[in-house]
Amino acid sequence: MICKNCGIEITQDNKYPSDFRYCSSCGTERRAYLLYRKNTLISLRSMNLESKIIQTKYLIKQTINEFGLEHVYISYSGGKDxxxxxxxxxxxxxxxxxxFAxxxxEYPETLQHIRWEKEENNTNLITVIPKDAYGNAWTFKRVVETYGYPMFSKRIANAIRTYQHALSDTTKQxxxxxxxxxFKKYEKYKELPIS
Ligand SMILES: [Zn+2]
Structure with missing residues (x-):
């Protein structure tokens, strides 16, 4: 087992107790970073709406100044955010x-909203769809048939996938x-087509 961040071998002496993916120094660093993020989020959320809009516009302008309008796009899902x-x-x-990926x-209403956004609201919007090397679309149905359902959460599905793909008994254990x-209660799902 190697540390997800720095790549050093994780041993009994340097493992981070509450998250086995990291060595103790990366685990400690990550914990401090997550705490900082959490506190930043709390202070941003406590601002009033007007200040949030000002802050948002400031961030957008900074981004455009840094990268240029031609190198920036909005990842648009049609959802509220x-x-x-x-x-x-x-x-x-x-x-x-x-x-729009x-x-x-997608719900029919989402697709209808995307169409409205482009055609009625004059938004500069393009739709993309993932394709394989042969130009065939990676539809959701095909992803599920090939890899399994993305169930519960990314972290849980990833853990189940790691279990199913483990090459040695040690990795499996x-x-x-x-x-x-x-997440003990998901142990019983570990043989199902989840990825
Ligand atoms: Zn590390």
Whole structure:
């Protein structure tokens, strides 16, 4: 087992107790970083709406100044978060590019809203869809048939995937230990097509 961050071998002496993916120094560093993020989030959330909009516009302007308008786009899902971002960004840069990644697992109302956004609301929006090397679309159905369902959460699905793909008995046992330690109630799903 090697540390996810620095790549050194994790031993009994240098392991980080509450997260086996990191060595003790990277684990400690990560904990401090997560605490800093948590506190930043708390202070940002406590601002009033007007200040939040000012802060958001400031960040958008900084980004455009740093990278240039032609190197920036809004990852647009049609949901409420990216719609708010789009609304604010378009006040500053009306023609900013929006990219909608169609997962092929979208509600009809979402697709209708995307169409409205492009055709009626004059948003500079393009739709992309993932394709394989042969040009065939990676539809959601095909992903599930090939890899399994993305169930519960990314972390849990990833742990189950690691278990299923483990090459040695030791790795297999480590991943079972990890699942039992972090989310025991999902242990019973570990043989199902989840990825
Ligand atoms: Zn490390």
């Amino acid at each position: 990216s719609t708010v971002l789009s609304h604010i960004a378009k006040q500053l840069y009306p023609d900013i590019l929006h990219i 169609n997962t092929t697992n 480590h991943s079972i230990d990890y699942i039992n330690r972090n």
